Amino acid sequence: MKFNRTQISDAFGVSLTTVDKWRKKGCPCVEVEKKFSFTVRDVSDWLRNRDLETDGDLDLSQERAKLTRLQAEKATLELEQQRGKLLPLEMVIVAWQGQVANARAKLLALPPKVASQVLGMESYVEVEHAIREIIYEALDDLASDGVPEECIQRIEVMGANLG
Numbered sequence: 001m002k003f004n005r006t007q008i009s010d011a012f013g014v015s016l017t018t019v020d021k022w023r024k025k026g027c028p029c030v031e032v033e034k035k036f037s038f039t040v041r042d043v044s045d046w047l048r049n050r051d052l053e054t055d056g057d058l059d060l061s062q063e064r065a066k067l068t069r070l071q072a073e074k075a076t077l078e079l080e081q082q083r084g085k086l087l088p089l090e091m092v093i094v095a096w097q098g099q100v101a102n103a104r105a106k107l108l109a110l111p112p113k114v115a116s117q118v119l120g121m122e123s124y125v126e127v128e129h130a131i132r133e134i135i136y137e138a139l140d141d142l143a144s145d146g147v148p149e150e151c152i153q154r155i156e157v158m159g160a161n162l163g
Contacts, residue, residue: 002030002037011040012047022046091155106138 003011009019019038023029028042080086114134118127 002039005036005038008038008040008043012043025050091159094155103142106142110134110138 005016005019009016012019019027022043023036027038027046029036029038077086081088114131117130117134121127121130
């Protein structure tokens, strides 16, 4: 897939000026009607080979800027976590697993419950109404149950370990 200068700069997180410098230093590209197109694989391979050839000769100002940006992102994430607006991935996974397990249990309990209630019914409308009521009851239970107690305990332990 071919990318233009802007798309390549976005893909690699660099400025358009940097893309132009790469091109002038030999980055593989195709020029058609004074417009350049790149492939991510070719650029990535070229950068990797170039890094090996320079033997660690890095642009210090670019590396400092990258480090500063990453430190700022880290500080922002930590601040958002302290404010309670951001949760660690593991906590989200545990909570979601609890919700899915709870929903699964509720869904598996539906057939026997429905079967016992509609067994003697003769009217389609009665059966449909009974099934609908049972489903709404299960949905209400799921909405109010929240996270199972076991998951809440695991989340509290993870939260204590963070603080």
